[in-house]
Amino acid sequence: MRINVLGVGFDNLTMEEAVCRGMELLRSPGTHYVVTPNPEIVEACREDPAARRAVNAADLVLPDGVGVVKGAKMLGTPLKEKIPGIEFAAGLMERMAAEGLSLYLLGAKPGVAEAAGERLAAKYPGLKIAGTHDGYFQEDGPVAEAVRQSGADCAFVCLGAPKQELWMAKYGEATGARLLCGLGGSLDIFAGAAERAPKFWRDHGLEWFYRLCKNPWRAGRMMKLPLFLIHVQKEKSRK
Numbered sequence: 386m387r388i389n390v391l392g393v394g395f396d397n398l399t400m401e402e403a404v405c406r407g408m409e410l411l412r413s414p415g416t417h418y419v420v421t422p423n424p425e426i427v428e429a430c431r432e433d434p435a436a437r438r439a440v441n442a443a444d445l446v447l448p449d450g451v452g453v454v455k456g457a458k459m460l461g462t463p464l465k466e467k468i469p470g471i472e473f474a475a476g477l478m479e480r481m482a483a484e485g486l487s488l489y490l491l492g493a494k495p496g497v498a499e500a501a502g503e504r505l506a507a508k509y510p511g512l513k514i515a516g517t518h519d520g521y522f523q524e525d526g527p528v529a530e531a532v533r534q535s536g537a538d539c540a541f542v543c544l545g546a547p548k549q550e551l552w553m554a555k556y557g558e559a560t561g562a563r564l565l566c567g568l569g570g571s572l573d574i575f576a577g578a579a580e581r582a583p584k585f586w587r588d589h590g591l592e593w594f595y596r597l598c599k600n601p602w603r604a605g606r607m608m609k610l611p612l613f614l615i616h617v618q619k620e621k622s623r624k
């Protein structure tokens with residue numbers, strides 16, 4: 386049973402369990418998709434029913450970041466741990482490489498997905514990069530068809546939220562991939578175009594603060610975090 390945090394149902398798994406579940410989905414017939422909502426996405430889902438439907442219809446819903454874990458705890462239904470999308474992706478790629486599976490990288494500015502592909506192929510020998518495409522396209526159909534033509538087992542869809550969730554819900558099947566993962570800005574990090582917060586900040590639940598200091602233009606978006614906690618507090622009182 387999923388844990389409900391302000392209308393988004395989260396799977397209650399450890400990182401190891403989540404990666405195993407991802408690999409199971411990758412081996413199962415049909416198309417499946419994974420989403421990794423943070424508080425900002427939960428807030429977007431509160432305002433946008435289509436985004437909420439796309440997120441809740443995912444086969445795996447993982448809490449990306451400490452905010453959601455804190456919210457679940459405040460509501461008296463704790464989650465086992467935070468599962469940052471980028472770490473989930475790394476765990477998945479390690480296992481995919483061992484099985485010689487193929488990955489399509491979709492999203493980010495032109496050139497970023499190719500650079501990420503080169504670095505990932507070097508980091509995970511055995512992993513096949515089936516193809517890449519930037520995230521600034523006009524027509525969806527030809528992009529889904531390009532993924533299908535590549536024969537990729539899995540696709541990382543990094544278009545920002547909730548665009549990537551809506552895209553996976555609508556075009557996932559047309560890609561023919563068995564698993565799609567919505568991973569926000571991960572390609573920028575895999576390509577070396579952006580950095581993750583150092584370990585100290587991550588371990589202390591301060592990755593969001595580090596990102597804010599590095600990118601002050603994110604301040605508007607980050608105001609969603611206190612708003613999220615206020616909404617959780619209200620929900621707690623209501624309960």
Ligand code: UDP
Binds near residue numbers: 494521569
């Ligand atoms: N992006 C894209 N197409 C778009 C809008 C955004 O490919 O139409 C990409 C953008 O270049 C970036 C990612 O989506 O690589 C979103 O990154 P962000 O840091 O906002 O996501 P987060 O990790 O915070 O969810």
